[in-house]
Amino acid sequence: MSLLTLKDVEFAWPNSAPFLNIASFEIAPGEHVFLKGPSGSGKSTLLGLISGVLSAQKGEISFDGQDLAKLSGGARDRVRATDMGVVFQLFNLLPYLSVMSNVTLPCKLSAARRNRVTNGGDDLETEARRLLERLGLTDEKLLNSPVTNLSVGQQQRVAAARALIGAPKLIIADEPTSALDTRARDAFLALLKEESEHAGSALLFVSHDDGLGDAFHRRVDLTQINTLAEVPA
Amino acid sequence: MTLLALAWASLWNRRGSALLTILAVAVSVLLFVGVDKLRTSSEESFSQTISGTDMIVGARTSPVSLVLFSIFHIGDPAAGMTWESYEWLADREDVAWTVPISLGDSHLGHRVVGTTTDFFEHYKYRDGQDVTFAEGTAFDDLYDVVIGAGVAEELEYALGDEITLSHGTGPVSFQSHDNRPFTITGILNPTGTPIDGSVLVSLPAIEAIHVGWQSGAPSPLANILTADDVRQLDLTPHVISSALVGLTDRRRSLLAMRAVNTYPEEALLAARPAQAIAEIWELVGVAGKALLAVSGFVIVVGLVSILTSILTSLRERRREMAVLRAVGAGPHHIVLLLICEAIFLAAIGSAIGIGLVYLMIALAAPMFEAQFGIALAQSEFGSTDMIVFAVVTASAGLLGLIPALQALKNSLADGLSIKL
Known part of the structure; x- marks a missing residue:
């Protein structure tokens, strides 16, 4: 059974014509999917729908056996808090929290996610430290300093640690490498894939950079699954 | 709990402007409570101009x-x-x-x-x-x-x-x-x-x-x-x-x-002296009432400054809200977060304001009694102070709904996307 299934999903922003129409899209548990999505292809909208922040007008989006459309807004928020991790292109972190607090934040908002960490025998900080270490952030001083002291590359790795903590079922990465230089990009991508695998999380990696797609189990072009996408001439 | 900690951390991060807002609230509460104390003390002193005479x-x-x-x-x-x-x-x-x-x-x-x-x-x-x-x-x-x-x-x-x-x-x-x-x-x-x-x-x-x-x-x-x-x-x-x-x-x-x-x-x-003095105070006390009404409006200004400071912070905090949504915060979290902030600002501000009143009473009471014959020392920490504190804080929470609903609207429109 797939982790995520979209079927005949249609979405329109208020007072606008339908913007997104996807007949079928699936992600299997633990699968790493590369989604190519140039701007205007409905990428942000799709991610909003999958994460339950937006709700589709038509069709079915099921995640982990639950139909998101049938859940209340609050229940969708809980699903996201417990079973999804999100990494954005930039500015992933809350500027007023320390690195450590940023990483453990999802576990503060979801008891289920916190329990997954603590049932493994670790406390939150130990797990956060382990993840940050795996991602190459070992400087103890860094952990309790404000995130604004970090370089962009470091910030993205902290965001990855936050997405990964508590082993959510799905990691959504929205152009997480586009602010990084080539070397940092490759390293980040490798770490993200490795850790997702380690946690057993499926990974939905969105980028306009086709060159990154080779490392994934599967490659999907949003302009092809979204029948309403403005296909560049 | 997490929300309170988040609201506090967020305010602390903006402590410069938060402090100014707190100051505005503190001064407005200081003025109101101070005028009220002065009014009740002077009424007390006035009505006690003569006692023991039947x-x-x-x-x-x-x-x-x-x-x-x-x-x-x-x-x-x-x-x-x-x-x-x-x-x-x-x-x-x-x-x-x-x-x-x-x-x-x-x-x-x-x-x-x-x-x-x-x-x-x-x-x-x-x-x-x-x-x-x-x-x-x-x-x-x-x-x-x-x-x-x-x-x-x-x-x-x-x-x-x-x-x-x-x-x-x-x-x-x-x-x-x-x-x-x-x-x-x-x-x-x-x-x-x-x-x-x-x-x-x-x-x-x-x-x-x-x-x-x-x-x-x-x-x-x-x-x-x-x-x-x-x-x-x-x-x-x-x-x-x-x-x-x-x-x-x-x-x-x-x-x-x-x-x-x-x-x-x-x-x-x-x-009967007490009765006549009460009648005289009805006339004289109007000034005090007017002053109290004016300082009541100053409190409204203080509350509006809370509203302004939170509303102006919203634009630069759209990203913060999107991040919170991404890690699993619901719309109600966003609303509560901003209301908590408003309540924090008001509570700290009015506590400081009321504290300042008592500090000033402690410092100025002897001089006041000697100069004007108004015994400020009689005014102990009372229910009026608690009522002012509660009303200011609750009104701030209520006013906090305005930026909170604005943030909610933003965050629903933004979804998970972060607009640069």
Whole structure:
């Protein structure tokens, strides 16, 4: 059974014509999917729908056996808090929290996610430290300093640690490498894939950079699954 | 719990502007609570100008006017009450004590009060405090005078100084009784009542300075008689202005008042001081109420500054909200977060404001009591402070809904995408 299934999903922003129409899209548990999505292809909208922040007008989006459309807004928020991790292109972190607090934040908002960490025998900080270490952030001083002291590359790795903590079922990465230089990009991508695998999380990696797609189990072009996408001439 | 911590961390991150907002709230609350304290303290002090006196009796007029001229030395008695009536009153069985008051003269703008030494025994103010002497003693000789603390300070008088009294009550009188000087034998402690501005002499002294003045202007006799000649005359007063009365049984005051009001020989009026003073405060207290209303509006300004500061922060915090949504925060979290912030700002601001009021009271109370006779020290931490704190904080929470709903709208429109 797939982790995520979209079927005949249609979405329109208020007072606008339908913007997104996807007949079928699936992600299997633990699968790493590369989604190519140039701007205007409905990428942000799709991610909003999958994460339950937006709700589709038509069709079915099921995640982990639950139909998101049938859940209340609050229940969708809980699903996201417990079973999804999100990494954005930039500015992933809350500027007023320390690195450590940023990483453990999802576990503060979801008891289920916190329990997954603590049932493994670790406390939150130990797990956060382990993840940050795996991602190459070992400087103890860094952990309790404000995130604004970090370089962009470091910030993205902290965001990855936050997405990964508590082993959510799905990691959504929205152009997480586009602010990084080539070397940092490759390293980040490798770490993200490795850790997702380690946690057993499926990974939905969105980028306009086709060159990154080779490392994934599967490659999907949003302009092809979204029948309403403005296909560049 | 997490939300409170987040709200706090977010505020701390913006502590510069948050501090300014807190300051605005603190100052507005300080103003309101301060005005309220001042108002209640001054009402308290005002209503306690005289205590322990059950009735004030004078020629028939209105109770307010009787109290105004007898106690506050404002206005003049339209008519006096005869000495015979006073004696009748003093001899009544239900009357424990009487203190006569005779007004009509002044010293450099300060009222001269003719009375007896019983005045110092029976006149009480503020919960039964006695009028006490800072220096010297009560008047004994015909030409002795006791002055209030305010008079001593303003005119820089000391014991033993000689002063002259003038006829009439204007600040400057063209008609001085300066051929009969008085000697200061006593200076009173400050009371915060009109006594501070009074010059007290014996009843015979009032008669003495008016020998030869019975027509209201000096007759040749006024200048011929020396001070010592006057001592030989019969100085029993014919008319006094009013009398302070203490009853043997306060519960029977209605009966006593009725007896006075229906006294067949002369048209008299008995007034209860507390009641008349409350009526006077109704008029005087309007200023305090107006001030309180104004400072109430200042609190509204303080609350609006909370609203402004949060609203202006929203634009730069759209990203923060999107991040929170991404890690699993629901719309209600966003709303609560912003309401918590508003509540934090208001609670800290009003706590500081109220704290400052008490600090200022602690520092300024002695000076205030000495200068204005208003006992601020009586105002303890009270339910009013708690109500102000609660109302300001709750209103801030309510106002916080405005930015909260705006943020909610933003966050629903933004979804997970972060607009740069």
